[in-house]
Amino acid sequence: MMFLGLASLPQQVLPSLEQFTKLVLWFGNDIGSWDAARNFAKKLGENRCYFVRPIEKHPSPSVAVLDNQDLKAIITGAQPIWHQAITTFSSLRQDVLSELQNNEKVQGVKWKRYPALNRILKGHRRGEFTVLTGPTGSGKTTFMSEYSLDLAMQGVNTLWGSFEIRNARLARTMLQQMAGVPLDSHLDQFDMWADKFECLPLYFMTFHGQQSIKVVMEAVEHAAYVHDIAHVIIDNVQFMMGISEEARHVDRFWKQDAIIASFRAFCTKKNCHVTLVIHPRKEKDIEDLTINSIFGGAKATQEADNILIIQDKRLTSVRGKKYLQVAKNRYSGDLGVMPLEFDKSSLSYGQKKKKVPDEGSTPEQT
Incomplete structure (x- = not known):
């Protein structure tokens, strides 16, 4: 055959x-x-x-x-x-x-938009488990959409589970990141980019709002079997734990540990990379997030192969910068930071390409 x-x-x-x-x-x-x-x-x-x-x-x-x-x-x-x-x-x-x-x-698929990540993480590998955290409003979903888009454009079959943002909004963000221009003011280019985007090995779960781990895992395992998914993104874990005020913290920690265990087992069994977005704990007067800032018990940080933290100094300083910190890297042990400079027109954190001056032009013209 x-x-x-x-x-x-x-x-x-x-x-x-x-x-x-x-x-x-x-x-x-x-x-x-x-x-x-x-x-x-x-x-x-x-x-x-x-x-x-x-x-x-x-x-x-x-x-x-x-x-x-x-x-x-x-x-x-x-x-x-x-x-x-x-x-x-x-x-x-x-x-x-x-x-x-x-x-x-063996090092994995290299990012084209994030060469700094290649130097630290070496690549995106199947079978690993990644945790991403960062303050509310720091751009976790926007970063993760481009991070996964980069890989999907290189043939990594990807499944998105976004419980906070509807799929049409997520797809619009990824489409604009792929095009590199604001498509609402370039509608004449929509069909061209949409046709290219449609060819990517991208799939979206249709859940929105609170979901149980059982229902989500059934969908994830089905996608892995039918579509040979190599990368699953869950944004975010809190929507699978229950958000009622009546739930005791110990119950929520237990639920999160069960979710982590399910996805860790899935990574190993199906040789698939899973990235979980987890909100940080609510801490006062803490400028820098650490591994210990990740909500829940220690299981998430213990099981994770990679821990990525978005540090947003703009929230505490007028001249503050935003950067991605690799706080854990089980593959090579290398740690480090990558500056995150946001380009609003393309919704991109990717490394900006240097413009090549045209012949005969002056620096002011370029």
């Missing part, structure tokens, strides 16, 4: 594969074949999937046929992808070699 590339498994082939108790995945020794096999196996059922390891003596199936290699022997030697609880270095050896050979790829 032939697939177009290794990015996703077509949904229409799944029913025809249900009848088999053993499936052998053979992608040859192309870069990324092991990652693709693991992603396919998660959808097909890891306990019945076997993999022809991408080593030199195992070329692609078509090459093996042309070379008259013993196909039966190669397929018979396929190893199970699924290991129950315990593994050995022998089983991990190929993974370790693959990471060393493809270090740049």
Whole structure:
């Protein structure tokens, strides 16, 4: 059965594969074949999937046929992808070699609008769990929309769950960030940009307002199965906890811990990156937010692979600046800050491109 590339498994082939108790995945020794096999196996059922390891003596199936290699022997030697609880270095050896050979790829998808994030986080990786926090009105949703748009434009299948802002408003923001101009005054460009935006692998949950973790997780797991989602954004966690005044704080902490545990397990099981937006605690006379400022118990900060904090000095100083702080980075340990300069016309925090002066123009003209 032939697939177009290794990015996703077509949904229409799944029913025809249900009848088999053993499936052998053979992608040859192309870069990324092991990652693709693991992603396919998660959808097909890891306990019945076997993999022809991408080593030199195992070329692609078509090459093996042309070379008259013993196909039966190669397929018979396929190893199970699924290991129950315990593994050995022998089983991990190929993974370790693959990471060393493809270090740049293992680091993840690089942002084009945020080169500073590439230097600190190294890239956006599947299977990780990110927490974003910041003061009310600091632009968390606007930043996250562009942050995820950048990745979606590079082929990262993305699912948005915005419980505060309606999808039409969110899509309008992302469309304007993609266009780089205020479309309300450039309506003649709307169809052109809308056609491009429509081609992006972006999906939106239709929830609005308070939702239970059970309902949300059902939608997220369905999207991961059907659309091969690689990045899920939840904005924000508080809308999944209940917002009634009667709820005791201990109950809300328990609910948040349960939500964190569900998404952490989903990240690992489905090899999908989840970004949760969590409001900070209400603290007085605190200028800088820290990891301890994140609302709830310690589970969110303990489970997170990455913690991003928007620090908005404009709220306390006339000349204050706004910047993104990487306060936790489990992958490389690198920490740092990235200035956030907002361009209102494009609704963008991305690095501004330097204008190239035209020949014959003066500095004042450019």
